[in-house]
Structure formats: C-alpha cells, structure tokens
C-alpha cells in the first residue's frame with residue numbers, strides 16, 4: 193500500500209447545505225479568503241454584485257461558455273487540503289445539488305439564525321442521511337437580531353433529528369454582538385464589526401472568568417457566565433464518534449458577512465471531519481489508500497454555448513492517483529480512454545493539474561459518452577454504488593412544435609436524462625412525454641439543448657403531477673396486479689424503470705397504504 197496515504201490524510205472534501213439566502217455564497221468567499229485563494233473576499237460569484245471570481249478560469253469559461261469556476265474549490269488550510277464542492281442553490285438548484293452530496297465526506301450546514309431550519313435544508317439533510325454524512329453546523333448572521341440560540345439548537349434537534357453540541361456560544365447579537373465563547377478552547381473571541389473583507393487579528397481573552405472580559409464587554413461578561421451554566425446543562429458535549437456517524441453536529445455561531453467564526457468552522461472541519469472515506473462498489477469496498485486509480489462521475493455539466501458542444505464530467509477520485517496522460521478504463525463501456533487534459537481545481541495553481549488524489553475532483557471533457565454514476569478504474573471491473581437518481585419534484589408535459597420529430601425528441605430526452613439534467617417519463621397509458629426536474633431552471637435548459645443539440649423545438653404544458661416514486665416488488669404477481677390497477681399512474685423513465693407518478697401527495701400516500709407489498713422509492717441507482 194500506500195504511496196498516497198499522506199495525501200489522503202490531508203484531504204477534507206465537503207459541501208455546504210443551506211436554504212437560499214442563508215449565506216452560502218458569503219461563507220464560500222470567506223473560506224477562500226482563509227485559504228488564501230483570493231486576496232480579498234468578495235469576488236466569488238457575486239450574483240448580486242455582478243462580480244466574478246478572479247481566476248484564469250474565466251478565460252476558459254468564456255471560451256467554453258460554461259461556469260466551472262465555483263464547481264469545486266480546492267485550497268490549503270493549515271496542514272490540510274480542503275475541497276469545497278459547490279451545491280447550486282437558487283434558480284440553479286437541481287438534481288446535481290443532491291448528487292454532489294453523495295460525493296463528499298462531510299457537510300457544512302448553514303442556518304440563518306433569524307429564521308432557523310428552513311425547507312431546503314430539511315431536504316438536503318435528508319440526502320446526507322443516505323450516507324450518514326457528518327454535519328458541521330454554522331448559525332449565521334449573528335450581527336442581526338436572531339432567535340434564542342438554545343431554541344435554534346432545539347429546532348435543529350427536533351426537525352432534523354440530529355443532536356447538537358455547541359462548540360462556540362454567542363455573546364449578544366445584532367448591534368450588541370460581542371463575540372463568541374469557544375467551549376473547547378476556553379476562550380472568548382471578540383467580534384469587531386466592519387472587518388468582513390479581511391482576516392482579522394482577533395482579540396482573544398483566555399478563560400471565561402478572566403476579569404479582562406468584564407473590562408472588554410461589561411455586563412455581558414456576567415451574563416454569558418450565567419448563561420453558559422444553563423447551556424452546558426441543556427446541551428450535548430461534542431463526541432467525535434457520534435459526529436462521524438452523522439448523529440451529532442458541532443455547532444458554531446458567527447457572521448459570514450462580518451467574517452467572524454468562519455475560521456472556527458474550518459478548524460473544526462480540518463480537525464474532526466473525515467478524510468476521504470472508503471467507497472462501496474458492487475464487489476468490494478475501495479480504500480482511498482489502494483494503489484490503483486478509481487473514481488466515479490457524479491455530475492455532468494453541459495456547455496450552453498452551441499458552438500462548443502463538449503461537456504465536463506465531474507469525477508470524484510476514490511483511490512490511487514490521477515496523473516496527466518494516464519489511461520483510464522471506462523467500466524460501463526469496457527473501453528480504455530486516454531486522459532490528457534482533465535481539469536483540476538487547485539486554487540493557487542489554476543493550471544491543469546498534473547496529479548490528483550482521493551477526495552479530489554477532476555473534470556473530464558466528454559462528448560456524450562459519460563453518464564452519471566460511471567466508474568473509471570485501471571482495468572478492474574468495479575461499479576461504485578450510492579450515486580442515485582432522485583425523484584423529481586416538478587413536472588411538465590413536453591410537446592413538439594413539429595410532430596414528425598418525435599423520435600428525435602425522445603432520443604434527446606433520454607440522453608439528457610442520462611446526464612442527470614432532468615428525467616423523462618412515458619406514461620404507460622398515453623403517448624405523453626413528461627419531463628421531471630428538481631429545480632425549475634432545468635426545464636429551460638432542456639428546451640435550449642433540445643434545440644441546439646437535437647434540432648427539435650419543444651414547448652411545455654402544465655400537467656397535474658406532483659411527485660414520482662420508482663416502484664419495485666419481488667413478487668411478480670403482485671407487481672402485475674398493481675400495474676393493471678394503477679396503470680393510469682404508471683410510467684417508464686428514461687431507463688425503462690417503472691415509476692408511479694402521483695397527482696398529489698395524498699394520492700401517493702393512499703396508494704402506498706393500499707399496496708403495502710410494493711416498494712415506492714425516492715431514489716434509484718442505475
């Protein structure tokens with residue numbers, strides 16, 4: 193074993209889960225600031241300011257017309273090398289967001305402390321449960337008036353069913369935000385406003401009973417001492433094993449905008465979050481320290497510029513190492529491919545990477561031969577599991593302007609569904625074609641790509657479908673009966689898998705009750 197153990201041990205690969213506007217973009221900026229990736233925070237994607245990350249990739253992006261800049265960000269932090277995978281959140285929310293969570297070893301959950309646990313966060317947490325991914329929590333926006341911190345933690349515990357262990361505890365909030373007490377380091381870190389764009393020389397007071405604290409924050413000192421007794425009594429202590437099992441989350445408080453507390457999270461991630469983990473295949477568990485290269489595709493990003501047709505397949509490396517010019521075996525196709533120009537995402541060095549290790553992400557150019565979940569090895573016939581499709585949450589009927597091109601439309605839709613952009617369903621009882629997506633932007637993307645890549649013009653119509661489930665049953669006879677009785681609600685997906693499409697949640701629940709032997713699955717593996 194293990195030329196690469198040192199490299200594996202250094203790596204932390206994580207993603208941020210949050211509801212839109214909780215502060216993911218702002219935190220990403222500050223995280224990169226700490227990673228020295230950008231000199232001055234405020235240049236990541238700036239969807240509001242119109243700024244973009246200042247990197248040489250921009251040229252490449254312009255050339256290729258795709259946004260890869262913020263898909264993956266790698267940067268050093270202390271002795272670690274951190275990979276932060278972007279999870280599209282606003283209009284660009286899609287199945288990719290879910291699937292990215294299957295490619296990380298831990299997640300940072302960001303909560304707007306004035307609002308608490310919000311709906312998107314609940315959904316994303318559900319996805320992290322598929323792998324029991326360890327979760328670090330950041331309660332953001334302490335520079336505003338927030339909800340009671342104990343109540344916030346209680347809500348996380350109740351709604352998300354994960355125990356909370358405060359690592360830092362806030363002193364005041366809003367205009368009176370004074371800083372946090374770090375329970376494990378026994379020190380108070382004082383907050384200074386207006387320092388959001390720099391790494392602050394934080395003022396630290398050692399020990400909660402230190403009289404310096406009274407000088408610094410006045411009556412807040414006595415208050416926090418008193419409050420902490422209550423907090424310690426009412427909350428959990430941090431427990432590494434429970435954290436790694438996804439059962440307990442360390443909780444930090446701060447303000448991303450004020451760049452306060454972000455370094456505490458990073459310290460926590462580097463110290464506690466798991467290094468790249470073993471991954472399951474159908475045959476065996478692949479250890480990151482294994483000599484031979486392996487990896488899987490979890491996301492395919494298409495070029496929206498019709499002049500440049502190529503797509504980038506994002507691959508998580510699971511074992512061995514990637515070297516420029518190496519030969520990889522594409523297991524599903526049974527073919528060897530030469531990879532000479534993979535994209536890597538090293539912050540300091542933005543050129544093509546020469547080497548990459550387990551936990552790292554590389555981008556492979558591809559002309560439509562790669563699919564979500566594809567495994568690449570150095571010859572071994574392996575297939576990684578745990579990279580599912582997720583049941584769509586929005587549905588539209590798609591119709592052609594020119595009905596003669598039906599075949600072409602179906603071909604395009606099936607290929608786009610293999611890329612993971614959307615899913616397509618063909619009801620058993622009709623000639624409809626239904627497109628299902630997790631995020632609304634995907635519908636536009638599909639029509640755009642159908643036009644430019646498949647030369648078909650399609651339009652959408654509303655349809656009364658609110659959710660879908662893949663259905664399975666070991667008992668052929670029962671499945672046949674179900675098929676017969678429920679045919680109006682059944683469809684085949686792009687891979688010909690039987691799917692129940694429900695007009696309402698109530699309808700779904702009723703069918704689940706009525707047919708207890710049928711399994712209704714929210715995810716499906718290829």
Ligand code: GDP
Nearest residue numbers: 212213214215216217218332333447448449450
């Ligand atoms: P995202 O949608 O999760 O990526 O959220 P953004 O990072 O874009 O933040 C949403 C809004 O909240 C922006 O206007 C940010 O400036 C603001 N914001 C983010 N963090 C903080 C914070 O700590 N305090 C305050 N007051 N505003 C914040």
